[in-house]
Amino acid sequence: MKDVWTIYKRELGSYFGQPIAYAIIVIFLLLSMVFTFTLGNFIEAGDASLTYSFFLYLPFVLMVLVPAVGMRLWSEELRSGTVELIGTYPISLWSVILGKFKAAATVWLIAIALTFPIWITVNWLGEPDNLAIISGYIGAFLLACTFLAITLLVSAFTRDQVICLIVSSAICIGLVFATFDPFVRQYSKTFSPEVKDAITALGVWDHFLSLARGAFRLQDVLWFASIIIASLLGTSAILSAKRS
Amino acid sequence: MIEVENLTKRFGTKLAVDHLSFTVQKGEVLGFLGPNGAGKSTTMRMVTGFLPPTSGSIRICGTSVIENPTAAKRHIGYLPESAPLYNDMTVTGFLNFAAEIRGLTGTAKKEAVSMAIETCFLESVARQSIDTLSKGYRHRTCLAQSLLHDPEVLILDEPTDGLDPNQKHEVRQLIRRLGEKKVVLFSTHILEEVEAACTRAVIVDRGRIVVDGTPEELKEKSGTGSLTDLFRQVTTRDTEPETSEDAA
């Protein structure tokens, strides 16, 4: 546990000791606000919930920005050879993976928390269901963590950060669009219903939207958790296999 | 104490380390010599628990690296060949991190870090960011990292690589001094270092030990009293035509 903390501190220090964390947080805040005030019609909708004005657009922002935060986690370590230091210190690989994951998740926790003015604004404009908003925020954070775990897994494969960014964004974009309604309508015409159901079961929308609407279902949380855990286990397996 | 028995490492079809056996006792400094690609670094990576061996056994102070890696790694200080470092940290920041990972806290950590900075002559760059260090200082920072926890076993892959003549001298003295109380295994391409720092040396060629002995014994074996001559006699040169075994 202490080892996780040591790694976590180092990784977080390296995020905030460089422009990367600040840059991504600022871009995230700008993009999410732009979507909310343009496509989301935040002002005119007269809808005091954040579901369709704010949360709905988050997957599109996160699917490219989250890999940008996670891409350096293992790629940089493989490129600079520090993996050889880490690999000869008396700590488990698993605590390094957890420390790295938690540090990057903290960056996203901060980024998502900094959207709080919009929460204050809806409370000032109307009487929103604040529990539903909390549920939406939990969904947003879980989604960021899921994309992050996928990026971490991809970064274990390559020492090239750009390749990691491209591949993991592609996977996240795939996950988002595979079940995005307009697309589902398209491919449900060509595919049989079974295939369509199989694809929608894989995508994020079902699970994310139910959280964003305030329906806090255990199955959604489990869905996110299982992808995260599977990706972290995969990362550990890839790194061990790489050495031999 | 390092005990290595029948250590073998295969990368695909390439045999990098071929049934290597040796032991290094406390108070010994073993020099690892050999041409490029002989398998020195690969052996060290296995001894430090970074690479899993294809077969063979490694024991550090009685603990098996393969069965109980974490416990074995506690005894080891390791300087990898490329002296990898976290470029986004300062020298002190990095050493503090490495000390914490070694389980040091509070004043013990502070003392260990300032001791390592002193031993490796890093005072002048202690607050400097690692990515702005010169090659020699990078190497010394990585060396400092291996000394933090006062390990019983030191494994140094080309510790004098990239150092200026003064620092080469200092590091040899350091290895000698540390070798009195510790187990030291280090590799080098500089044959004078054998006499300057080693109590014993082995020459590795194509993953096998071809010569083993004290610096005096090695000089005797060469016939001419020159280690370079011995080295050239016993190792395969890239400039020689390939043997039929390799061609197959």
Ligand SMILES: Nc1ncnc2c1ncn2[C@@H]1O[C@H](COP(=O)(O)OP(=O)(O)OP(=O)(O)O)[C@@H](O)[C@H]1O
């Ligand atoms: N990860 C790897 N995959 C494939 N082959 C490898 C790998 N690591 C090392 N080798 C091969 O194993 C052999 C031994 O390499 P090693 O780095 O141990 O040599 P060395 O004795 O340290 O050489 P040098 O003096 O140049 O440092 C080389 O032929 C090298 O190409």
Ligand SMILES: [Mg+2]
């Ligand atoms: Mg080497």
